[in-house]
Amino acid sequence: MALTRWQWFIRLLTRRMWFRAALVSAFGGALALAGALVGHSISYQFAATIGAKSVDGILTILASSMLAVTTFSLTAMVSAYSGATSTITPRAVQLLIDDSTAQNTLATFLGSFLFAIVGIIALSTGLYGETGRVILLVGTIAVILFIVVTLLRWIEHIARFGRVSDTIDRVERAAMAAVDTIAVPLALGTEHTQPDARGMTPVMPRSMARVTHVDVAVLGRLAQAIGADIHVLALPGKLVEPERPIALVAASCDDTAVDKVRQAFTLSHHRTFDHDPRFGLVVLSEIASRALSPAVNDPGTAIAVIEASARVMLRLADHRTSEGTPLPARVHVPPIRLAELFDDWCRPIARDGAAIVEVSIRLQKALAALARHAEPVRPLIKQEAFDAAERSKAAMTSERDRVLVEETYQSHFAEMD
Structure with missing residues (x-):
């Protein structure tokens, strides 16, 4: 942004x-x-x-x-x-x-x-x-x-x-670039406190579309000119609609000022990879889900996606501890919730690859590597690993495969208690 x-x-x-x-x-x-x-x-x-x-x-x-x-x-x-x-x-x-x-x-x-x-x-x-x-x-x-x-x-x-490998690499690079350009905080949990809208002027979009870009520099200048804080409610990738605000201005504004704030948001019918690392993870998980479908049955592609997604999440974990690009004064943006990013990445792969032991074990190892690298996110990662292990044990027909998945989970996450 x-x-x-x-x-x-x-x-x-x-x-x-x-x-x-x-x-x-x-x-x-x-x-x-x-x-x-x-x-x-x-x-x-x-x-x-x-x-x-x-x-x-x-x-x-x-x-x-x-x-x-x-x-x-x-x-x-x-x-x-x-x-x-x-x-x-x-x-x-x-x-x-x-x-x-x-x-x-x-x-x-x-x-x-x-x-x-x-x-x-x-x-x-x-x-x-x-x-x-x-x-x-x-x-x-x-x-x-x-x-x-x-x-x-x-x-x-x-x-x-x-080719499949070339496309995976492209999506990974696009997600990495999006991580490097975001200038918003990252939240560990799923909860997020919305600003109190009482006394604020809501800014409504004119149509239902996806936010692809937010010009925070323009919002910063508008906030200084109005003399009030501007709270961004819709980050790139979010689906907005005319009945819900995309921003709140902490002052009474005329239609001209509201329109200027609205123009700082670029809307499109489709999501883009720029400034939206979550979309990159969604696309990676889609590639893995298609590879894991019975018609394709390609666990190797799913494993390649797991490794690529893990590298993106590692970059996100490092970004959380970095200073990043400072936001303009009086402009407030909501955090990107890491729990949602993990759900976008892990849940489809854990669901569609639950019955395949190779995919389940690789997912456990990738989550363990992330947990060792990013200690503040460790409880969240452990919960995702536990959920993936439970899905695998419920879907597998071989007792030996269930034991392998459980042993992999215990060997990597038991020491992190």
């Missing part, structure tokens, strides 16, 4: 697939026309010596090949999106769409195609002259080298793009 509203808008804009493609395409067109502007500085003899007339055939080959490669790349990307939607989880597809390598590759191929088309059209009109072709030839060579480097990166990248 440290980003301002405009910074958040620019970040979202630069992630759009068309943005980089349009930017590189414009650069390619400008590069193709550059020869007409600076070609007069090249002598005719030098142009004839380096064979600049050969650029016509090179551009024709480049235009036809780049169109085919662009189409192939789009097909590969769409296949990866469809595969992730059907076999992993639809919530992770946005991370694949935002992939910078895929977007840069598509932008490079499309920009190279436009460069070649503009160059061919300009050559057919005689815009370059004999000397301007030298600039176009140099630009063509530079574009070809850039295409080769991009192709090599794309070949390496597409081999794992959209």
Whole structure:
């Protein structure tokens, strides 16, 4: 939430697939026309010596090949999106769409195609002259080298793009980044005292949607201008509705001030990973739940998710003891409750993997590692481990498996009493 509203808008804009493609395409067109502007500085003899007339055939080959490669790349990307939607989880597809390598590759191929088309059209009109072709030839060579480097990166990248392990890593990195950007306290328990709304002005959203960003800097300036505290009630990821306030202003405010506070909250129909570590844990648990379904039956993926989620929770535990980004004066935000984060992560895996001994044991070991690392959260973690062990013992048909789960729980958590 440290980003301002405009910074958040620019970040979202630069992630759009068309943005980089349009930017590189414009650069390619400008590069193709550059020869007409600076070609007069090249002598005719030098142009004839380096064979600049050969650029016509090179551009024709480049235009036809780049169109085919662009189409192939789009097909590969769409296949990866469809595969992730059907076999992993639809919530992770946005991370694949935002992939910078895929977007840069598509932008490079499309920009190279436009460069070649503009160059061919300009050559057919005689815009370059004999000397301007030298600039176009140099630009063509530079574009070809850039295409080769991009192709090599794309070949390496597409081999794992959209695979289960790659998607898990992306969700983990997104959750880690969200943990590093949050500037709110973390609460150990489930209880949270709401501010007394008496005498305060409620700020209502205009529609039912998800909060994706809160501009606390704007709220800080508004609080100073109004001369009253502002209590944020809806953090990123929360579903809001017109009948419930998203913020309270500790003073009487007119409609203009209320509208300014409302504008500090960015709403969307879908949750995003930014500033919302809880959503990252939800998506990770969804991946594990699908892997544990009878139709898939992939305990290895569930174990990989457990380990990735444990690393995110470790980062959260460390964040709780760090100073973080200070909030503006007179702006109050509710804490993120760690108990809810553990429920989002542990409960689906403990439920869907209760009958699989390997998954149950790995979950116990991951919780034990967290308990040893974060002593203040140890009672909460122990309760989650106990609940997971009880689910496993109730679901397993083998007595030996039940004994293994119980022994794992006792060996790791008995010493923590």
